[in-house]
Structures are given as structure tokens and as C-alpha cells.
Amino acid sequence: MAFLSSSIKKVFLFALVMCCGHFAMAQLKATTIESASDLGNNCFQITPDIDGQVGGVWFDYPIDFSNDFTIAYQNYFGNDNDGADGMALVFKLTPDIVIGGSGGGLGYEGIPSSLIIEFDTHNNPSREDPSFDHIALMSNGSSYHTLATNLSGPVNPLVDGGVNIEDDLLHDVKVEWIATTKTLNVYFDCQLRLSKTQDFKSSIFNNDNAVYFGFVGATGAKHNRQEVCLNRVSFIEDFIASDETICLGESILKDVSIHNGITYSWEPSASVSDPNSANPMLSPTVDTRYTVSITDLCGETFKEFINVTIAGNSIVPRFNPIPNVCEGESLVLPSTSLEGITGAWSPEPDNTKTTEYTFYPDPGQCAAPTTVIVNVLIPTFNIPAGICEGEQLSPLPTTSIEGIVGSWLPELNNKTPTVYTFTPDVGQCAHSVSRRIDIYSTEALSLKTVILPDSFSESRTIEMHVTGGSGFYEYQLDEGVWQSEAVFENVSRCNQHDVGVRDVYSCAAEVREVVDLIFYPKFFTPNGDGYHEFWNIKCLETHPEAVVFIYNRHGALLKQIKPSQNGWDGTYRGTSLPDGSYWFVAHYKDENNENKELRGYFALKR
Known part of the structure; x- marks a missing residue:
């Protein structure tokens, strides 16, 4: 006999994944040091937002500079443009887990036989740092730009001339080594910068x-939270997608998503649940080699390959019927099926209630999980949970659904909530059970609707808050299906919507209400390309009296616009404003000529 406790079940699922599943970085072991920590999903925090920190993450897979390779990742440098100090991608000769100098040393200073791509976010005059955040190619653990160990740079990471990369954004970085020409290229936000x-x-x-790589970073008297997320390591064949072995008739979920992935395309597509998904189900009937083409934010497309091998037929284990169990009686489930398949059950046996159990075959048998229901004889009844005030309470049934005969105490009471106890007649395989019947209020329903504006969505959420009646309600939107949830998500913008609520037990009359939704765009891009050049609240275009006030994050008024006219072009007194979040307050009148106010924020992205 074997039963699958929660811990054993985890071990079983782990073994199943190891046999047939995919682990990111299966061949790339990561080890953190000092302030660094593993965030999961190939992401690492290098330093927390605290001064005097230094941290790093090192990987155990060796690189041969005789071959081409690409390392693509995303960096987060913090949100304080006066913070410090920066991060670096380091290649070094030894596999040991080390950390270099803190502060302006960026965690690499003093690491010998090293090649460093530094992303410095703080001006240290003693190192001849430029006034802007910069990229530089350094060597042999030196962070001083005046020495011969400064191989290239420093250069500005931003092609638009901006000086700050501590902008609360993820930045795409790609490091490309071309062995034939012995050329190292560094791309920042899709642009070749070094x-x-x-x-x-x-x-x-x-x-x-054998050269080893890792990421390091540091803070000093000033600080920032600094993180890195790997997207692609070209010399690790199964970094994104590993080969699989499954049983015939089985499917497997494959997740090849990367942090900056935009589109995914699978070939052959016939046995793929969604050929354009990052995580489809694969259901081949023969050994199949899949090719997935991934396009990232920079428009670069690369291919990954997955071999799925079919191991054999998937057997569904069978068991002799398990007889009904009296409450409290011993319950034993077989650990081997009629076909000789061994495994474990989950949850553990429970002789107090009827339960569905799942049999999980041991790995390597090409057998599928199966379920059985074990009935524990406990009297059950179709008895109302409650009645409305003044309603007549029908006599309670003296025979249960299972055919168990008995009687109820106390006498029926339709004025006060009461717990009734059923006692089976002697000689039956059952125990006493109790049921509570509530008395529900007939107070009229009161409805309040709350609209949750989401400035990064073209839809709205309607929440319905109700009092009165029995306390059990069903909700309806635009005469659609009645539902038990009081929330309606993804409700269309710029429309009136009819909402209703009703008492499940009909103790109070149905109530309805009409709500208005106003949409505003989540961002605009006034960059001269002809798309999204102006920000406006289009839902208010037909409201000539409407006016919108736009503010920066410090509360300074930048612009006043009328939705019925032109929107905002992202300038203040003729000067283009930087990327970031901006706030607004809109005043308008509804269809009943009542004054309304809408507040929110949006993003400017050039």
C-alpha cells in the first residue's frame, strides 16, 4: 500500500519533470555571492537599494573564444538618476566564485585575467569617468579609464544623447563575439554602442x-536596486528549450518564453496546440524535431530546436471496484493496478467522507494517472440552506439520498436559524449528522457599483456591492448570463452598461442600474512617425464642455486641453518633455448634465 503525501507528491512530480519536463538553465549552474540573490526565471538581483553593497552571480559553463557566441539579457539599473554605482558582465580565466571591489570598482576591480563590459551609472572623477552614464570595455580588473587596461570607451549607452539609464526601465543588452574577426560587439537597447x-x-x-562569465555590481555612498535577467546564451543548447521523452498519447507543455520575446513560431505546427504561443502543448505521435523561431524586442529572430521522442504506449491503470466504506471503517487502497503498474495515491485515505483519489504511476512505466471515487456512507439530504422570513419550512426527509432511515430533532422552526440533527435507526452503517437552516432577511436590495479604471487597458472592471436580502446574490451585465461573482472584467469602454443583482433565494426583488465607462489611452509616442502623436480622451470628444488638465509627477500643470479639439503633443512651452509618467484630471458632464471628474495617469514614450 502506498499513499502520496504532499511531500511525496512533490518528489513524484519532480521525477516526472526530470523525465519528461524542461528546467531552465539545466546545463548552466548559477552561484550568487555577497549581496546578490536568485530571483528565479533566470533573473538575479545583483545589489539591493542599499549603500555599501557588492554582489555577483557566476556561471559554471566554460566559453571557448575560438567560437562565436551571443549572450543576451536585460539590465535594470534602478530608478534614481543620482544613484550608484553600476554593473558589469565579466569574463575571467578561473571558475572560482569571487567578488571584486565595491563602489566605483563595480564588483570587478581586482579580478585578474579578466575582460569586463561595464555599465557605470555614477561619475567617479578619480577614475576619469565621464559626466554621463556609460559603457566601457575594461581588462584585468582595472576600473580606471586613463590606463591601458581601458580597451574601448567609455561611450554613452543612449543614442538619443540622454545621460541616465537609471530610469526604472529594463534595458536590452546583447554581447556578440565574432571569432573569425576577433570582434566583440555590445548592443544597448538594440543599438550597437561599442x-x-x-x-x-x-x-x-x-x-x-575555458573562460567563465558572470555579472557583478556595486553601490557606494549612493545606491540603486540593480538586476539582470538572461534571455539567451547561445553556447548552451538547452538553455531555452530541452529535448523531451514522452509516452505515446501523452502531451507535454513546453515553455520557451524569454523576457524580451515578442513573437514565437513553431514548425511543424500540426501537433502544436498554438503554433504562435511561447508555451504550447506538444502532442506528437511519432518522434519529432520541432523548430521554434523567436523574435525579440530588437526585431532579431533566432531558432531553437527541440527533439521529442515517443517512448511507447500510455497505459491507464485499472483496479477492482472499491466497495462502499462505513464512516470510520478502515480504508485501504491498492498500490498495484491489475496490469501490475505500481504507484501512489493522493490524497491520503479519509474514512470520514466520500473522496476522489488519483493514482500516480511510478516514473518509467508509460502509464497515465487515473482516478477512483470511494464512497463513505454518510447520510446526505437535499435540504435548503435557508428560507426567507415568513416562508413555510417543509418537513425534513426521513430517508437520506443513500437510503439511510432515521429521524430529526428538534421540531421545525421557521422564525429562528436552527441546527437540526438526523439520527439513523439502529443497525445501519451510518452516524448522526447535523444541518443548519438559516432564516434570511427580506430587506430590499441596495446596489452600489464601483468602476475600477486601469490606465494601461482599453477596458474597465465593474465591481458590484450589495446589501439586503438573504446575503446570497447573482449578478448580470447587459442582460447576459447571471453569475455568482460580483466583478465584471474587460468591460468595453465609452459605453453605458446595464447591471443587475438578484437574491438567490428570492427574498428580495431584483435591482438594476446603468453605469457609464470612460476610456483613456495608456501611452502615446510623439516621435514624428505619424502614430500616437497626441494624447487625448477620445471618449469625451463629444463633450464640448469637457476639459483636461495635465501635470508632471511633481504636480506642476503642463497643459490644458479640450477632448473635442486637439490632444497633447508632449511639449511644454515648445520643448519636448522626457519619457515618463504624467497625470491628468478631466472634468465633464454626464448624460444627466451632472458634473463628473476622472483622474489617472499615462506614459509618454518616444
Whole structure:
């Protein structure tokens, strides 16, 4: 006999995934040091938003600079443009887990035989740092730009001339090594910002075929939270997608999503649940090699390959019928099926209630989980949970649904909530049970609707708050299906909607109400490309009296617009404002000529 406790079940599921599932970074072990921590999903916090921190994450897979490779990731440098100090991608000759100097040393200072791509977010004059955040290619653990160890740069990461990358945004970074020309390229937000041609294998790594990489960072007297999320490591074949083995007739969920992935395309598509999904179900009937093409935010497309091998037929285990169990009687479930398949059951046996149990076959048998229901004989009845005030209470049934005969105490009472106890006649496989029957109020229903504006969505959420009646309600939107949930999500913008609520027990009359929804766009891009050049509340275009006030994050008024005219072009006194969040207050009148106010915020992205 075997039963699957929660801990054993986790072990079983782990074994199943190891046999047939996908673990990200299966061949790339990550080890953090000092203030760094693993955030999961290939993401790491290098430093918390605290001064005097230094941290790093190192990976155990060796790189040979005789071959091409690409490392693509996203960096988060914090949200304080006066913060510090920055991060670096480091290649070094030894596999040991080390950390370098803090502060302006960015966690790499002092690491020998190293090649460093630094992203410095603080001006340290002693190191001849430029006044803007910068990228530089450094070597041999030195962070000083005046020395020969400064191989290239420093350069501005931003092509638009901006000086700050601590902007609360994720930035795409791609490091590309071209072995034939011995060229290292560094891309920042999809733009080539630094390129250096040099034989690093001989000049730095002593012609060694095994070079190790990791990310480090530091803070000093000033600080920022700094994070990195890996998207692609080209020399790890199963970094994104691993090969699988499944049983015939089984399907497997494959997740190949990356943090900056935009589109996904699977071939062959016939056995893929959604060929354009990042995590479809694969259901091949023969051994199949899948190709998934992934396009990232920079418009770059690369391919990953997954081999799915069919191991054999998937057997559904069978068991002899399990007889009904008296409440409290011993309950034993077989650990081996009629076909000889071994496994474990979940949940553990419970002789106090009828339960559905799932049999999980041991790994390697190409057998599927199956379920059985074990009936525990407990009297059950179709008895109302409650009645409305003044309603007649029908006599309670003296025979249960299972055919158990008995009687109820106390006498019926239709004025006060009462607990009634059923006592089975002697000689039956059953125990006494109790049921409570409530008396529900007939107070008229009172409805209040709450609209939840989501400035990053073209839809709205309607919440309905009700009092009165029995306390059990059903809700309806626009004469649709009645539902038990009091929330309606993704409700269309710029429309009137009819909502209703009714008492499940009909103790009070149905109530209805009409609500208005106003939509405003989540962002606009006044960059001259002809798309989304102006921000406006289009739902108010037909309201000539409507006026909208736009503010910056400090509360300074920037612009006053009328939705019936032109929107805002993202300027203040003729000067283009920077990317970021802006706030607004709109005043308008509804169809009943009542004054209304709408508040929210939106993003400007050039």
C-alpha cells in the first residue's frame, strides 16, 4: 500500500519533470555571492537599494573564444538618476566564485585575467569617468579609464544623447563575439554602442579554451536596486528549450518564453496546440524535431530546436471496484493496478467522507494517472440552506439520498436559524449528522457599483456591492448570463452598461442600474512617425464642455486641453518633455448634465 503525501507528491512530480519536463538553465549552474540573490526565471538581483553593497552571480559553463557566441539579457539599473554605482558582465580565466571591489570598482576591480563590459551609472572623477552614464570595455580588473587596461570607451549607452539609464526601465543588452574577426560587439537597447577587435583569447586569457562569465555590481555612498535577467546564451543548447521523452498519447507543455520575446513560431505546427504561443502543448505521435523561431524586442529572430521522442504506449491503470466504506471503517487502497503498474495515491485515505483519489504511476512505466471515487456512507439530504422570513419550512426527509432511515430533532422552526440533527435507526452503517437552516432577511436590495479604471487597458472592471436580502446574490451585465461573482472584467469602454443583482433565494426583488465607462489611452509616442502623436480622451470628444488638465509627477500643470479639439503633443512651452509618467484630471458632464471628474495617469514614450 502506498499513499502520496504532499511531500511525496512533490518528489513524484519532480521525477516526472526530470523525465519528461524542461528546467531552465539545466546545463548552466548559477552561484550568487555577497549581496546578490536568485530571483528565479533566470533573473538575479545583483545589489539591493542599499549603500555599501557588492554582489555577483557566476556561471559554471566554460566559453571557448575560438567560437562565436551571443549572450543576451536585460539590465535594470534602478530608478534614481543620482544613484550608484553600476554593473558589469565579466569574463575571467578561473571558475572560482569571487567578488571584486565595491563602489566605483563595480564588483570587478581586482579580478585578474579578466575582460569586463561595464555599465557605470555614477561619475567617479578619480577614475576619469565621464559626466554621463556609460559603457566601457575594461581588462584585468582595472576600473580606471586613463590606463591601458581601458580597451574601448567609455561611450554613452543612449543614442538619443540622454545621460541616465537609471530610469526604472529594463534595458536590452546583447554581447556578440565574432571569432573569425576577433570582434566583440555590445548592443544597448538594440543599438550597437561599442565594438572592439582584439585577440582576447591570447592577450588576456593565455590561449585557454575555458573562460567563465558572470555579472557583478556595486553601490557606494549612493545606491540603486540593480538586476539582470538572461534571455539567451547561445553556447548552451538547452538553455531555452530541452529535448523531451514522452509516452505515446501523452502531451507535454513546453515553455520557451524569454523576457524580451515578442513573437514565437513553431514548425511543424500540426501537433502544436498554438503554433504562435511561447508555451504550447506538444502532442506528437511519432518522434519529432520541432523548430521554434523567436523574435525579440530588437526585431532579431533566432531558432531553437527541440527533439521529442515517443517512448511507447500510455497505459491507464485499472483496479477492482472499491466497495462502499462505513464512516470510520478502515480504508485501504491498492498500490498495484491489475496490469501490475505500481504507484501512489493522493490524497491520503479519509474514512470520514466520500473522496476522489488519483493514482500516480511510478516514473518509467508509460502509464497515465487515473482516478477512483470511494464512497463513505454518510447520510446526505437535499435540504435548503435557508428560507426567507415568513416562508413555510417543509418537513425534513426521513430517508437520506443513500437510503439511510432515521429521524430529526428538534421540531421545525421557521422564525429562528436552527441546527437540526438526523439520527439513523439502529443497525445501519451510518452516524448522526447535523444541518443548519438559516432564516434570511427580506430587506430590499441596495446596489452600489464601483468602476475600477486601469490606465494601461482599453477596458474597465465593474465591481458590484450589495446589501439586503438573504446575503446570497447573482449578478448580470447587459442582460447576459447571471453569475455568482460580483466583478465584471474587460468591460468595453465609452459605453453605458446595464447591471443587475438578484437574491438567490428570492427574498428580495431584483435591482438594476446603468453605469457609464470612460476610456483613456495608456501611452502615446510623439516621435514624428505619424502614430500616437497626441494624447487625448477620445471618449469625451463629444463633450464640448469637457476639459483636461495635465501635470508632471511633481504636480506642476503642463497643459490644458479640450477632448473635442486637439490632444497633447508632449511639449511644454515648445520643448519636448522626457519619457515618463504624467497625470491628468478631466472634468465633464454626464448624460444627466451632472458634473463628473476622472483622474489617472499615462506614459509618454518616444
